[in-house]
Amino acid sequence: MAQPPRQMNLGLFVRPCGHHIASWRYPTTHADAGSNLERYIEMAKTAERGCLDMLFSADTNSAWTAEGEGMNRQHYVAWIEPFTMLSVLSAHTKNIGLVCTASTSFDQPFSIARRFASLDLVSGGRGGWNVVTSGNETEALNFSQLAHLPKVERYKRAKEFVQVVKALWDSWDADAFTRDRESGVFFEWNKMHALDHKGTHFQVRGPLNVPRSPQGQPVIVQAGASEDGKELAAETAEVIFAASNQLANSQAFYNDVKGRLAKYGRSHDDLKILPGLSVTVAPTRQEAQDKHDELQALIHPQVGLGLLSRRIGFDLTNHPVDEQLPELPPNATIGTRSDMMIDLARREKLTLRQLYEHFAAARGHHSLMGTPADVADGMQEWFEAKGCDGFNILCPTFPDGLNDFVNLAVPELQRRGLFRKKYEGKTLRETLGLKVPRSRYETRSQAAE
Numbered sequence: 034m035a036q037p038p039r040q041m042n043l044g045l046f047v048r049p050c051g052h053h054i055a056s057w058r059y060p061t062t063h064a065d066a067g068s069n070l071e072r073y074i075e076m077a078k079t080a081e082r083g084c085l086d087m088l089f090s091a092d093t094n095s096a097w098t099a100e101g102e103g104m105n106r107q108h109y110v111a112w113i114e115p116f117t118m119l120s121v122l123s124a125h126t127k128n129i130g131l132v133c134t135a136s137t138s139f140d141q142p143f144s145i146a147r148r149f150a151s152l153d154l155v156s157g158g159r160g161g162w163n164v165v166t167s168g169n170e171t172e173a174l175n176f177s178q179l180a181h182l183p184k185v186e187r188y189k190r191a192k193e194f195v196q197v198v199k200a201l202w203d204s205w206d207a208d209a210f211t212r213d214r215e216s217g218v219f220f221e222w223n224k225m226h227a228l229d230h231k232g233t234h235f236q237v238r239g240p241l242n243v244p245r246s247p248q249g250q251p252v253i254v255q256a257g258a259s260e261d262g263k264e265l266a267a268e269t270a271e272v273i274f275a276a277s278n279q280l281a282n283s284q285a286f287y288n289d290v291k292g293r294l295a296k297y298g299r300s301h302d303d304l305k306i307l308p309g310l311s312v313t314v315a316p317t318r319q320e321a322q323d324k325h326d327e328l329q330a331l332i333h334p335q336v337g338l339g340l341l342s343r344r345i346g347f348d349l350t351n352h353p354v355d356e357q358l359p360e361l362p363p364n365a366t367i368g369t370r371s372d373m374m375i376d377l378a379r380r381e382k383l384t385l386r387q388l389y390e391h392f393a394a395a396r397g398h399h400s401l402m403g404t405p406a407d408v409a410d411g412m413q414e415w416f417e418a419k420g421c422d423g424f425n426i427l428c429p430t431f432p433d434g435l436n437d438f439v440n441l442a443v444p445e446l447q448r449r450g451l452f453r454k455k456y457e458g459k460t461l462r463e464t465l466g467l468k469v470p471r472s473r474y475e476t477r478s479q480a481a482e
């Protein structure tokens with residue numbers, strides 16, 4: 034039988050006013066969107082109208098910007114904690130996946146396993162966990178630590194953390210809870226599995242006090258692109274949120290990570306790679322360009338320098354904006370994304386202003402701007418050249434940018450057969466085309482029956 038044509042997976046990278054750093058000053062955005070439930074609901078419903086696979090919510094355990102970096106001019110400093118938000122959004126949507134970020138560096142596996150298993154249950158199997166090790170130095174200071182763990186240590190902890198969480202999600206077989214009123218037996222003993230994990234970083238007895246969800250386990254998403262990051266992803270991730278602004282780099286990353294799957298007994302389709310993509314789409318190229326120019330004109334230099342300082346991990350706020358990047362000490366904390374920015378600045382001899390303008394909308398992710406056909410061409414090229422399995426979409430503004438994407442770009446992708454016209458499945462796994470994971474106890478409990 035002929036295989037159905039391969040279609041893209043598309044996430045919406047949630048950011049209340051939009052991803053452009055000056056978006057909150059744009060006339061049609063809502064400056065209070067980060068604390069306004071109605072705006073998030075509107076965003077989720079629009080994304081679902083466009084049949085997108087998932088809402089993807091990044092997060093940090095700190096105000097993200099440090100004081101003195103033009104902090105009081107930035108919109109992304111305080112927002113509603115994404116887990117709480119996605120739980121609410123689950124009641125306002127039916128199909129779209131709900132993925133948010135939780136750090137393996139500051140939390141405990143039991144709490145994370147419990148929280149995501151619950152999100153998965155309340156949403157009918159639409160939950161996902163974006164596993165991050167955290168690249169922001171200021172977070173450690175909120176967790177009684179003087180400094181962040183070195184990156185190698187963070188990844189060692191992350192590996193064990195994810196193993197424990199996944200094992201806890203197998204605590205109960207899907208049919209464990211018989212709830213038989215007549216016999217008075219609520220669940221079957223042999224379908225409950227305590228973990229008794231004793232590792233280097235964690236000791237966890239289990240079982241988890243949340244039943245198994247309709248999709249077996251929440252989907253594991255991962256963001257992090259160093260050697261350790263790629264290895265962790267190959268072992269455990271089902272979706273990678275990647276950052277790349279060139280097709281050749283994206284292809285290399287795609288082949289590299291997919292090539293590592295076999296050694297963990299996994300196949301090519303067990304992992305979807307979705308690079309971030311900033312889209313400015315309008316009926317004409319000129320209108321798209323005008324929108325972009327209007328936003329760029331709203332960037333205050335302090336905000337631009339703040340963005341660079343945060344992303345590079347070095348205070349550039351007092352450097353002249355029309356000079357090039359100064360010599361920098363090596364940075365062990367931030368990782369692959371700061372390297373990418375520094376490389377670009379050096380290669381193209383950009384001034385700090387040019388550098389922050391370059392990153393203002395997409396922060397190093399790939400960008401497309403133009404008509405629906407231009408945008409669809411660009412997306413199709415990366416998708417067909419095996420640079421990705423789809424994209425995590427960054428809209429420069431909300432709600433306009435998302436409306437434009439859903440009203441203009443999505444129909445063009447659908448017309449080309451590159452994207453679904455309706456949701457076929459109920460769970461996030463079904464929507465993404467991922468397998469339901471077998472419980473590690475399945476054979477044992479079946480044999481015991």
Ligand SMILES: Cc1cc2nc3c(=O)[nH]c(=O)nc-3n(C[C@H](O)[C@H](O)[C@H](O)COP(=O)(O)O)c2cc1C
Binds near residue numbers: 091136257258275276
């Ligand atoms: C595309 C992308 C998205 C990320 N999103 C987050 C995030 O939402 N919150 C966070 O704390 N860290 C985030 N990170 C940081 C990673 O968890 C990791 O700490 C950092 O990338 C350093 O690891 P690496 O060198 O392996 O990339 C992200 C990284 C990438 C590449």
